[in-house]
Amino acid sequence: MRKHFTLIELLVVMAIIAILAAMLLPALNQARARGEAISCINTLKNLGHMFNFYADDNNGLLPAVNRDGSGEGFWTFQVAPYYNCNDLSWEQRLKDLAEAGLRCKTGAALHGLNNPNYGMCAPKNVLNTPPKLSSIQAPSLLCLAADANWSSSGWYNSHIAYSCRPDPIHPGGTSNILYYDFHVNARNRAEIPSDGNDVFWTGETQ
């Protein structure tokens, strides 16, 4: 005669499955977060290529963070053609840029953003002047772009500076940083200088 599971046996099996799932889920979430951080580094490396192409076409100048204070003056619109995003509507162009890959998955999910959630940093926080690559003393130390977020005091996802810092959203409380020599690394909050005169914000070693 076929033996059936008793109710107790069934409950024990279900409890074991629940315990295993509870143990595995945090590990899976951590693995996903680490995967997204690596993907973000690749996105910033790709952005570095786009900035490089832009500089090649513009006498060694990068786009200004915002050339004229308008919505369309932001750097995101200047690099958009290099992502094949040429829509006339700036709202659509922001969405297209995100769909073309200029977006951090973690930042987008955390802040509910459907646009590039990276900020550009200008040497000495001069926002309306296109930085000239050859005039920067320490390009490998100067922040060019990083994870950035929506702040209650305004949009920071197009601009970062010592006063509106990179967003530490990745494992270990790190932000991914693209530098003016186009290399990328992760830094935690304590490693990001709050002094606006630091080479990280000015590009000058003094």
Ligand SMILES: [Zn+2]
């Ligand atoms: Zn990121």
